[in-house]
Amino acid sequence: MEHAFFTLQDFLTHTKGSVYILMGLALAGFVGWWRFLVARDEENHKNVR
Amino acid sequence: MSTETNKTSLITPFNVIAFVICSVGLYLTVLRFTGGLAAVSNLTDYNPWGLWIGFDLLCGVALAAGGYVTSSAVYLFGLKKYHGAVRPAILTAFLGYAFVVIALHYDVGRPWRLVYPLFWQQGPTSVLFEIGLCVFLYLSVLFLEFCPAALEWLGLKKLRNLLHSATIALTIMGVVLSTMHQSSLGALYLMAPSKLHPLWYSGYLPVFFFVSSAVAGLSMVIFEGTLSHRWLHHKMDNHYLNEHDNFVFSFARAASWVLLGYFFIKVFGIAADNNWKYLGTPMGSWFLVEMGVFVALPCLLYAIGARERNLALCKWTAALAVLGIVVNRFNVSMVAFNWQLPAAERYFPSWHEVWISIFIVTLLVLTFRFISTRMPIFYTHPDYQDEH
Amino acid sequence: MKRRTFLGLMGATAVGAAAGTGVLATPAEAAHFEGYPDAMGVLFDATRCIGCRKCEAACNQVNDLEQPERPFDDLAVLEEKRRTHAESYTIVNRFQPESSSIPVFLKTQCNHCMEPACASACFVRAFKKNPDGSVTYDADVCVGCRYCMVACPFNVPAYTYDDPITPEVRKCHMCHPHMAAGKRSLPGCVEACPKEALTWGRRDDLLRIARDRMRANPGKYVDGIYGEREMGGTNWLYISGVPFEELGLRTDLGVKPAPEFTKGALAGVAMVVGLWPVLLTGIYGMSKLNAKDARKAQEAAVSAMKAECEADHQAAMKQAQEKAAKDKQAAVEREVKKALEEAQKAAEAEQAPNQDKDGDAS
Numbered sequence A: 001m002e003h004a005f006f007t008l009q010d011f012l013t014h015t016k017g018s019v020y021i022l023m024g025l026a027l028a029g030f031v032g033w034w035r036f037l038v039a040r041d042e043e044n045h046k047n048v049r
Numbered sequence B: 001m002s003t004e005t006n007k008t009s010l011i012t013p014f015n016v017i018a019f020v021i022c023s024v025g026l027y028l029t030v031l032r033f034t035g036g037l038a039a040v041s042n043l044t045d046y047n048p049w050g051l052w053i054g055f056d057l058l059c060g061v062a063l064a065a066g067g068y069v070t071s072s073a074v075y076l077f078g079l080k081k082y083h084g085a086v087r088p089a090i091l092t093a094f095l096g097y098a099f100v101v102i103a104l105h106y107d108v109g110r111p112w113r114l115v116y117p118l119f120w121q122q123g124p125t126s127v128l129f130e131i132g133l134c135v136f137l138y139l140s141v142l143f144l145e146f147c148p149a150a151l152e153w154l155g156l157k158k159l160r161n162l163l164h165s166a167t168i169a170l171t172i173m174g175v176v177l178s179t180m181h182q183s184s185l186g187a188l189y190l191m192a193p194s195k196l197h198p199l200w201y202s203g204y205l206p207v208f209f210f211v212s213s214a215v216a217g218l219s220m221v222i223f224e225g226t227l228s229h230r231w232l233h234h235k236m237d238n239h240y241l242n243e244h245d246n247f248v249f250s251f252a253r254a255a256s257w258v259l260l261g262y263f264f265i266k267v268f269g270i271a272a273d274n275n276w277k278y279l280g281t282p283m284g285s286w287f288l289v290e291m292g293v294f295v296a297l298p299c300l301l302y303a304i305g306a307r308e309r310n311l312a313l314c315k316w317t318a319a320l321a322v323l324g325i326v327v328n329r330f331n332v333s334m335v336a337f338n339w340q341l342p343a344a345e346r347y348f349p350s351w352h353e354v355w356i357s358i359f360i361v362t363l364l365v366l367t368f369r370f371i372s373t374r375m376p377i378f379y380t381h382p383d384y385q386d387e388h
Numbered sequence C: 001m002k003r004r005t006f007l008g009l010m011g012a013t014a015v016g017a018a019a020g021t022g023v024l025a026t027p028a029e030a031a032h033f034e035g036y037p038d039a040m041g042v043l044f045d046a047t048r049c050i051g052c053r054k055c056e057a058a059c060n061q062v063n064d065l066e067q068p069e070r071p072f073d074d075l076a077v078l079e080e081k082r083r084t085h086a087e088s089y090t091i092v093n094r095f096q097p098e099s100s101s102i103p104v105f106l107k108t109q110c111n112h113c114m115e116p117a118c119a120s121a122c123f124v125r126a127f128k129k130n131p132d133g134s135v136t137y138d139a140d141v142c143v144g145c146r147y148c149m150v151a152c153p154f155n156v157p158a159y160t161y162d163d164p165i166t167p168e169v170r171k172c173h174m175c176h177p178h179m180a181a182g183k184r185s186l187p188g189c190v191e192a193c194p195k196e197a198l199t200w201g202r203r204d205d206l207l208r209i210a211r212d213r214m215r216a217n218p219g220k221y222v223d224g225i226y227g228e229r230e231m232g233g234t235n236w237l238y239i240s241g242v243p244f245e246e247l248g249l250r251t252d253l254g255v256k257p258a259p260e261f262t263k264g265a266l267a268g269v270a271m272v273v274g275l276w277p278v279l280l281t282g283i284y285g286m287s288k289l290n291a292k293d294a295r296k297a298q299e300a301a302v303s304a305m306k307a308e309c310e311a312d313h314q315a316a317m318k319q320a321q322e323k324a325a326k327d328k329q330a331a332v333e334r335e336v337k338k339a340l341e342e343a344q345k346a347a348e349a350e351q352a353p354n355q356d357k358d359g360d361a362s
């Protein structure tokens, strides 16, 4: 992985690209984690009803 | 003419004007796609972006901000009782974005390649890439947010309920994406510090654009509520009508508050770059007009309107604030852009460009009218009365 | 065919260290990129240029561009200030600076920035900074948004606005395609220049050559090499005997490489994605909790009120019932009494007529 970057432009192309992919994963992660966080509440809710 | 024939006749002044606009618009469309950009536009090598970016893209997106503003106010910030305002706002936003994308087909050289940055070769260092990605995603989100209305109309209950349960997630996604691309429209111009006048160029440009988009959104919702009231009154249910006044005052107060913040950060921007010296120049006078007439004045008028519960004042102020946003976007994209070039090399739109912009706005209005007279937009569908 | 892929996730962690010059421990924020070590460039010497437009002609010829209306040997064209155009990648302009008795000429073309604004702005990566120093454009991916033209601080790229089907951006490519194909060993304009106003070579060497000329000819040149630092440096360099501003070159561009202008804003985007959902969901959760609590309190208040009402009601009922019972008792008693009295009266009355009758009869 020792790719050398000679220009800032190439460096940013690479890093911004990675960040975009991570941002997508983060958004998916938020949804999943939120459901995990509140799942119990919702179950209790149902049982009470 | 008797009222009888008026009702059935299609020859209303509105329809006649729309017809004229559309037929000439279609002719210009043919001209554009057979003769190239040069056949219809005044774009040059010095001025690669004109009215179609300054108005159709920048203003179009800013003025469609009502979608994220209203849905977040109602679903996230707890203004639940105004839920009646969400659907019209979402519909306007969805159509707004859809027509922005249509307008871009006129502007870019090879419109059939508009999906290239998404699916073919990405340029992640470009602000425009970020905008393209966000607009694409946000258009999808708005579509999903709007779907329940269409599905109720079609009577597809299961699918409708499934989408309805995703409301919160979609709303949050909408705010995230809006924040990103509204601000990025300003960030586009960060690339050209040597071309944009210092009074409008600022490192805060993305923040300016985002904050003013919130003003645009709030004002547009008030403004276009007024228009719909006039023409689509019969389609509105009592809930919508009853809440409407209070809703206008809440939004007017919010807009005044945001405008105040916007005014301050604009001043901070001048101070941060030490641009005071430009205020005395002709461009500076114009900048002061923008700040005074289109930022400070609506801020004040909104406040008075909300305090005195003056509906008419709020509505007129909304129109002024919307105009103010248009002025700001025009300044950044055209008036203050390339300000150093001699007059002969500056840009002024051709009538074709203006006409095509009007044509696209007309198409938007027609589509809005078509949908809102059919689907449950201004009223709650009878099957779902108890849901809110 | 495809360039270094967008999917660089694996390298994301290793990347901070991998700056060009191999300074492994430097954080990316402070990293400095020197450009490709063997990048070529061109040095333009304005003191040598005679404004013959031979370079324009050569460029037109090597790139197969449209023949202009007025031929290249018509020097009257120089009366007007021109700019690069879709059919002319390079332009020579004449200036009459105050500090000079004779006119001075400047050749304009793409400056082949070390950190090209056009490349940074393009959302399909149509521009590429090549290791040989040239900045080239790929029309096969270009959408035609023209953001590159907005971005270029030197106003170089031009567009074929009159082409409805395949419009494209046009600009000087430092003859990269011709040289890469082995068709040429020098850029067309450089080769055509009769005065050696243009010198092609490694950028580092060109800088040295420029300084040597200045040293060898004191007073002939103004201090400085245009392009050495402008916008992070360009591979096309200029030296001149008159101040650069007087040749229409902008000296107010600063030394910041173009990608730096939008780098911060793009970094902000990631913060929005990372933190907005946290904030907004938080607000939503709180307002929902508030609403729930308010509802609960309301419900409690309502049921308490109900209970109270119920109790009051019960008490009132009971009282009423008791009263009613009492009243009833009294009424019954009264009625009985009345009945008895009436019965008595009746009995008495019965007796009385009898007495009368008796009286009558007697």
Ligand code: SF4
Residues within 6 Å of the ligand: C109, C110, C111, C112, C113, C116, C117, C118, C119, C135, C151, C152, C153, C154, C155, C156, C157, C171
């Ligand atoms: S001069 Fe303009 S077109 Fe040429 S590389 Fe620099 S930014 Fe790009």
Ligand code: SF4
Residues within 6 Å of the ligand: C121, C122, C123, C124, C125, C126, C127, C141, C142, C143, C144, C145, C146, C147, C148, C149, C169
């Ligand atoms: S016009 Fe073409 S080359 Fe220029 S920025 Fe747009 S897609 Fe890239």
Ligand code: SF4
Residues within 6 Å of the ligand: C058, C059, C060, C062, C063, C089, C090, C109, C171, C172, C173, C174, C175, C187, C188, C189, C190
């Ligand atoms: S380097 Fe090549 S393309 Fe550029 S101006 Fe010279 S001849 Fe034209």
